[in-house]
Amino acid sequence: xxxxxxxxxxxxxxxxxxxxxxxxxxxxxxxxxxxxxxxxxxxxxxxxxxxxxxxxxxxxxxxxxxxxxxxxxxxxxxxxxxxxxxxxxxxxxxxxxxxxxxxxxxxxxxxxxxxxxxxxxxxxxxxxxxxxxxxxxxxxxxxxxxxxxxxxxxxxxxxxxxxxxxxxxxxxxxxxxxxxxxxxxxxxxxxxxxxxxxxxxxxxxxxxxxxxxxxxxxxxxxxxxxxxxxxxxxxxxxxxxxxxxxxxxxxxxxxxxxxxxxxxxxxxxxxxxxxxxxxxxxxxxxxxxxxxxxxxxxxxxxxx
Amino acid sequence: xxxxxxxxxxxxxxxxxxxxxxxxxxxxxxxxxxxxxxxxxxxxxxxxxxxxxxxxxxxxxxxxxxxxxxxxxxxxxxxxxxxxxxxxxxxxxxxxxxxxxxxxxxxxxxxxxxxxxxxxxxxxxxxxxxxxxxxxxxxxxxxxxxxxxxxxxxxxxxxxxxxxxxxxxxxxxxxxxxxxxxxxxxxxxxxxxxxxxxxxxxxxxxxxxxxxxxxxxxxxxxxxxxxxxxxxxxxxxxxxxxxxxxxxxxxxxxxx
Numbered sequence: 001x002x003x004x005x006x007x008x009x010x011x012x013x014x015x016x017x018x019x020x021x022x023x024x025x026x027x028x029x030x031x032x033x034x035x036x037x038x039x040x041x042x043x044x045x046x047x048x049x050x051x052x053x054x055x056x057x058x059x060x061x062x063x064x065x066x067x068x069x070x071x072x073x074x075x076x077x078x079x080x081x082x083x084x085x086x087x088x089x090x091x092x093x094x095x096x097x098x099x100x101x102x103x104x105x106x107x108x109x110x111x112x113x114x115x116x117x118x119x120x121x122x123x124x125x126x127x128x129x130x131x132x133x134x135x136x137x138x139x140x141x142x143x144x145x146x147x148x149x150x151x152x153x154x155x156x157x158x159x160x161x162x163x164x165x166x167x168x169x170x171x172x173x174x175x176x177x178x179x180x181x182x183x184x185x186x187x188x189x190x191x192x193x194x195x196x197x198x199x200x201x202x203x204x205x206x207x208x209x210x211x212x213x214x215x216x217x218x219x220x221x222x223x224x225x226x227x228x229x230x231x232x233x234x235x236x237x238x239x240x241x242x243x244x245x246x247x248x249x250x251x252x253x254x255x256x257x258x259x260x261x262x263x264x265x266x267x268x269x270x271x272x273x274x275x276x277x278x279x280x281x282x283x284x285x286x287x288x289x290x291x292x293x294x295x296x297x298x299x300x301x302x303x304x
Numbered sequence: 305x306x307x308x309x310x311x312x313x314x315x316x317x318x319x320x321x322x323x324x325x326x327x328x329x330x331x332x333x334x335x336x337x338x339x340x341x342x343x344x345x346x347x348x349x350x351x352x353x354x355x356x357x358x359x360x361x362x363x364x365x366x367x368x369x370x371x372x373x374x375x376x377x378x379x380x381x382x383x384x385x386x387x388x389x390x391x392x393x394x395x396x397x398x399x400x401x402x403x404x405x406x407x408x409x410x411x412x413x414x415x416x417x418x419x420x421x422x423x424x425x426x427x428x429x430x431x432x433x434x435x436x437x438x439x440x441x442x443x444x445x446x447x448x449x450x451x452x453x454x455x456x457x458x459x460x461x462x463x464x465x466x467x468x469x470x471x472x473x474x475x476x477x478x479x480x481x482x483x484x485x486x487x488x489x490x491x492x493x494x495x496x497x498x499x500x501x502x503x504x505x506x507x508x509x510x511x512x513x514x515x516x517x518x519x520x521x522x523x524x525x526x527x528x529x530x531x532x533x534x535x536x537x538x539x540x541x542x543x544x545x546x547x548x549x550x551x552x553x554x555x556x557x558x559x560x
Contacts, residue, residue, distance in 0.1 A: 148419055155418035156404075156411045156433070163394055163405045170392040173354060175380035175409035175473060184415060 014135055016247050021138040022200050023243035027223040027235040028149045029192025034221070035230035036158060037185040038165030039089060040097040043104030044193050044220050049212035050107065051077045051194025052201035053117050056125040059202065066128035070141065070198050077194025078187040085186035089179065092168075104217060111209035122208030125201050134203055141199060145192055149232050152188070161185050165230075226267055228274030233281040238274070307332045307508050308353065308384075308477055313362035313372075315352060322348045324532040325362065330477065335499065335509045337519045340529035341552060346512040347389055349529070350479050353510075354386050355379040367476065381409040385470035386479040389512075391462050395455035399446060399465055402454050403437040406472030410436060440471040443505075444498060460491040464498070471502065478502065480511040484518045496522050520544070528552065 009017070030044050055073035058064050064072070088099045111117045130137060152158045160181050163171035172178055201207045219242065227238025245263065249256035271277070306329040315323045323345045330336050338346050351357050353364060355376040364372045371379050380386075385406075394402050411433050417426045441447040444464040449457065454465060463483060470478055483499070484492050492515065499522060503509050513519050519526060519540075526543040528536040530552040536543050543549055 151421050152415075152418045155421060156408065156413055156430070157415050157418040159401060159405050160408055162397060162401075163408075166394040166396065167392050169356070169376075170388070170394065171405070172356075172376040173380055173386055173388075174406050174469070175377050176405075177375075177377045188415070 009135075016244055018135050018138050018203055020240050020243040021135075021142045022196050022203070023223060023239035024142050024236050025145050025192055025196035025199070026220050027227070027239035028145050028232065029189045029196065030220045031149060031189075031224050031230065031232065031235045032152065032161075032192070033185050033189035035224055035235065036153065036165060037161045037182060039182060039186070040093065041100045041186075041189070042097045042214070042217050042221070043100035043102070043107075044189070045212040045214070045216035046100075046104035046107040047077045047081060047190040047193035048197035048200065048216065048220075049104075049111060049209065050080055050190075051197030052207050052212070053111060053123065053197075053209075054194070055198030056123045056201045056207060057116065059126060059128055060123070063129070066130035066137065066202070069128065069202075070137075070195055073198035074191040074195040077197070078191035081190030082183055082187045085183045086179075089182040089186060101214065101217075104212075104214065108209050108213060117209065120209070122206060122211075123201075124206050125204070127205065128202050134199075138199055138203070141195060145195075146232065146236065149235075153232060157181075157184075162230075222264060224274075226264065226274055228277030228279070231274065231276045231279070231281070234274050234276035234279075237276060306330060307367060308510070309363075309365045310349075310353075311363045311365070313349075313352060313359045313364055315348060315357055316360045321532050323352065323359075326529070326532075326534045328527055328534065328537070330508060330510055332476075332508055333503065333506070334524040335503050335511070335522055337523040337526045338510065338512045338529060339514070339516075339519055339526060344529040345532040346529055347481055348532075350386060350481055350512065353379075353479065354384060380473060383473070383476040384479065385473040385475035385477070387463070387466040387470055387481055387483060389481040389485070391459075391466060393454040393462055393465060393469070395453070397454060398451050399441065399454050399457065400434075400437055400450040402465060403440050403469050403472045404433060406440070406469035407433045407436050409473055436474070437472055440468040443471060443502070444468045445494075460487045463487065464495070467498070467502075471507070475507060477508045477510060480509065480513075482512055482514065484513055484515045492518055 026044070026048060030041065033039050033041050051073040054076045055069050058069045058072055084103055088096060088103070091099055112120050117123060160171070160176045163174065163176055164178055164181055168178055223238040223242045224235050225238070226242060227234030227236070245260055246256060249259050252259055267275070308330040310326055310328040312325045312327055313323060314321065314325050326349065338349065340346055348357070352359050355371065355374050355378070358373045363370055366379070366382060366384060371382065394405060411429050413426050413429055417429070420426060438447055438450070441450060444467050446461060446465055446468060449461070454462065457465060467480065467483065480499070484495055487495060496518060499509055499511070523540055525538065526540055527534055528543060528549050535548045535552060536546045
């Protein structure tokens with residue numbers, strides 16, 4: 001049924017939808033390290049770039065099945081993140097942000113000068129030989145990413161990340177190995193960014209190192225700040241809005257980026273915590289369905 | 305048997321000797337209070353025990369093994385829990401989540417567990433941690449507030465929540481840094497009974513406190529610190545009569 005639906009959507013709309021999907025994957029990735037663990041990364045486009053170039057090269061040189069290419073792109077990206085994260089995640093706040101920023105610039109310059117990535121000309125990526133159409137693949141990956149992120153939030157692992165975000169000294173005193181959790185969180189985050197980058201490369205068919213500059217990192221950050229830092233539904237909403245906004249504002253031709261900027265400013269003035277910041281979406285849904293989760297849980301305790 | 309032992313422990317911050325060759329023993333199952341004027345180095349001793357600072361000299365051993373120089377998380381996982389003088393709760397998170405974070409070392413499932421939550425063993429562990437957290441909350445009388453954000457609690461309850469969070473480590477040794485600070489007399493009485501019942505449940509308690517009435521009422525032993533050095537150590541009535549202690553608190557004339 002799904003292939004029939006995807007076939008019936010016109011290519012332009014489909015392109016917007018796929019962009020939204022990739023945006024969601026990237027935003028959720030950044031949510032893990034910045035939203036949940038509280039470590040500001042201003043260089044996440046670097047991991048997207050690593051995923052995009054390794055994915056493209058895997059397809060060009062080896063012709064691996066597409067789903068393996070996606071997996072390996074993510075893994076390569078997360079391995080780089082683990083290696084770079086071990087030293088730099090000792091820094092906090094602004095210092096870490098500057099460090100990630102510098103790292104992203106280095107990656108960009110390296111790719112601009114490597115023979116294998118075709119230097120400044122960029123790479124043309126062939127359409128992957130896959131049983132599933134590209135939009136469907138993206139949809140599946142988006143769903144898996146959402147499930148994975150939501151699972152992480154509601155787990156022992158996620159609680160440790162949130163503890164680190166809120167108070168490192170207290171978290172350490174609760175027996176949480178801060179360095180290890182930060183690196184793991186960074187690696188997962190980079191995995192998602194790498195997967196997003198790989199999908200981006202194959203969907204667009206052409207990548208250039210300059211596509212993954214500082215602005216791309218800021219785009220990703222705007223998505224999660226707009227949606228509400230640390231909120232999974234917020235990241236999905238923020239990514240959807242910001243990926244689609246430039247297209248919907250297209251009728252304003254050259255003024256559209258101006259309006260886009262103004263929209264961001266207004267949203268931050270009226271919802272400084274983001275659109276879904278501080279809203280427990282799961283509880284909201286349960287209440288709409290007539291379940292009262294909090295009072296129900298309380299009743300259970302009273303009987304104990 | 306001594307649970308925790310400080311042997312000639314010293315820490316210097318540049319030229320300042322914050323803790324000067326302190327030797328101290330904490331016996332299993334007792335309530336030991338550490339008192340002393342402001343700036344005597346009481347909280348620094350806690351930070352030394354919990355690994356926030358490594359000692360410059362001397363040794364610290366817990367259950368007979370040296371813990372000097374280990375990281376705070378390793379020491380906590382080994383069974384040393386603490387509260388903080390200036391409350392350090394995870395304010396935006398619920399009361400229950402705070403205690404669940406305290407129960408971190410009681411679980412094993414990590415990232416794989418997070419991604420495979422449907423596995424029965426992951427669910428079992430999560431259920432066990434939840435049970436432990438609720439148990440700790442009811443120990444300090446906060447189970448009813450489990451789903452409220454920690455920052456919305458009144459001050460006294462925040463202090464109790466910190467104790468519950470520390471208890472979730474299921475520690476052998478509980479360090480309380482000024483647990484009664486800012487509490488009214490009624491709350492102090494409740495706290496006193498609470499600390500006693502914690503001790504009776506098998507946890508050794510080591511506390512820093514300024515409130516003398518509280519300290520005298522609760523401690524099995526008292527150690528006194530002045531300018532980084534231990535000047536007395538003994539049962540409450542011995543310490544109260546010790547001339548060196550009276551001098552440190554009230555000045556030279558009072559001791560004669």
